[in-house]
Amino acid sequence: MDTQRLHIAIQKSGRLAERSLELIRAAGYRLNKSAGELSYSVENAPIDLWCVRDDDIPTFVADGVADLGIVGRNVLAERESAGRDGLAEVMPLGFGRCKLCIAAPEGFSYDGPGALRGARIATTYPNLLSRFLKEQGVEAEIVTMRGAVEVAPRLKLADFICDLVSTGATLESNGLAVLDTILQSEAVLVRNARTLASDLAHVADSMIARFRGVVASQDAKYVMMNAPSAALPRISEILPGAGAPTVMPLAGREGWVAVHAVCQESVFWETLEALKAVGATAILVLSIEKMM
Numbered sequence: 001m002d003t004q005r006l007h008i009a010i011q012k013s014g015r016l017a018e019r020s021l022e023l024i025r026a027a028g029y030r031l032n033k034s035a036g037e038l039s040y041s042v043e044n045a046p047i048d049l050w051c052v053r054d055d056d057i058p059t060f061v062a063d064g065v066a067d068l069g070i071v072g073r074n075v076l077a078e079r080e081s082a083g084r085d086g087l088a089e090v091m092p093l094g095f096g097r098c099k100l101c102i103a104a105p106e107g108f109s110y111d112g113p114g115a116l117r118g119a120r121i122a123t124t125y126p127n128l129l130s131r132f133l134k135e136q137g138v139e140a141e142i143v144t145m146r147g148a149v150e151v152a153p154r155l156k157l158a159d160f161i162c163d164l165v166s167t168g169a170t171l172e173s174n175g176l177a178v179l180d181t182i183l184q185s186e187a188v189l190v191r192n193a194r195t196l197a198s199d200l201a202h203v204a205d206s207m208i209a210r211f212r213g214v215v216a217s218q219d220a221k222y223v224m225m226n227a228p229s230a231a232l233p234r235i236s237e238i239l240p241g242a243g244a245p246t247v248m249p250l251a252g253r254e255g256w257v258a259v260h261a262v263c264q265e266s267v268f269w270e271t272l273e274a275l276k277a278v279g280a281t282a283i284l285v286l287s288i289e290k291m292m
């Protein structure tokens with residue numbers, strides 16, 4: 001292993017693979033694929049990517065084989081629930097959003113975790129589920145599966161399941177419905193708890209700062225408008241996550257100003273309608289390419 005280069009573990013193929021590569025490219029890193037297709041080297045920085053199964057990413061990073069990794073928080077939390085440490089979540093990355101839920105055949109009436117007492121629950125997340133049940137003071141039997149847990153109730157293997165849900169389509173097509181949520185997940189950047197050699201620490205810090213910029217600019221918009229100065233307090237309330245907007249006088253229009261703001265949250269049509277209603281005109285919403 002080249003100790004002069006930073007190593008990042010990402011998913012080889014699957015739900016996080018493409019978005020992980022997109023994030024790295026959006027942060028300005030030019031990628032060259034290796035012949036075997038299981039790694040990339042970055043052309044313009046001392047960084048290599050290793051493409052592996054997502055379940056292996058926490059171990060790679062914890063053992064120091066990779067310095068950073070991109071993995072679902074669910075995978076990280078499952079490892080932590082098993083009592084294994086050595087890893088720290090650096091930042092959420094804004095993709096791969098899903099939740100780990102307990103679900104039952106549609107129509108089951110649920111009045112809280114006590115309803116799970118004595119039941120059989122099928123899951124691929126036995127440690128997270130076990131921690132949840134302990135916290136709730138509920139004893140239940142955990143049936144550990146490798147996948148396709150949605151079929152377990154139909155096969156009478158289990159009464160309930162505990163699995164990832166995003167759109168809910170998989171549950172619905174199996175006649176199941178969510179009862180409770182154990183964990184909100186998305187892809188996260190993880191790093192080893194030990195300190196990196198100083199030149200590699202510099203490369204890692206720069207990559208993390210760029211990732212923060214890419215993630216922050218994903219939802220962020222630059223909003224511009226003209227408005228009567230009297231409407232400024234209302235405009236500040238309406239603009240989502242704008243902080244302090246820039247206000248400039250409008251030449252030749254007494255009592256009017258131009259307002260510019262970076263909004264950190266999504267700007268919807270309803271936001272524009274609300275701005276118009278308080279007197280704003282010429283409202284422009286622009287995408288932000290980079291932010292730091």
Ligand SMILES: Nc1ncnc2c1ncn2[C@@H]1O[C@H](COP(=O)(O)OP(=O)(O)OP(=O)(O)O)[C@@H](O)[C@H]1O
Nearest residue numbers: 011014015016053054055072073096097098164166
């Ligand atoms: N339905 C979903 N919607 C959004 N994100 C999801 C969904 N299902 C899973 N994820 C997230 O994507 C991660 C990878 O999911 P995927 O199904 O590709 O994993 P896998 O089958 O375990 O892949 P691997 O072959 O790498 O082991 C999950 O750990 C989770 O964080």
Ligand SMILES: O=P(O)(O)OC[C@H]1O[C@H](OP(=O)(O)OP(=O)(O)O)[C@H](O)[C@@H]1O
Nearest residue numbers: 147148163164165166167168169170171
């Ligand atoms: O709520 P939904 O949008 O339907 O998504 C939920 C499904 O997505 C995941 O599986 P995936 O499709 O990744 O297949 P896998 O079980 O082979 O990993 C998860 O295990 C659920 O089965």
Ligand SMILES: [Mg+2]
Nearest residue numbers: 053054055056
């Ligand atoms: Mg996996």
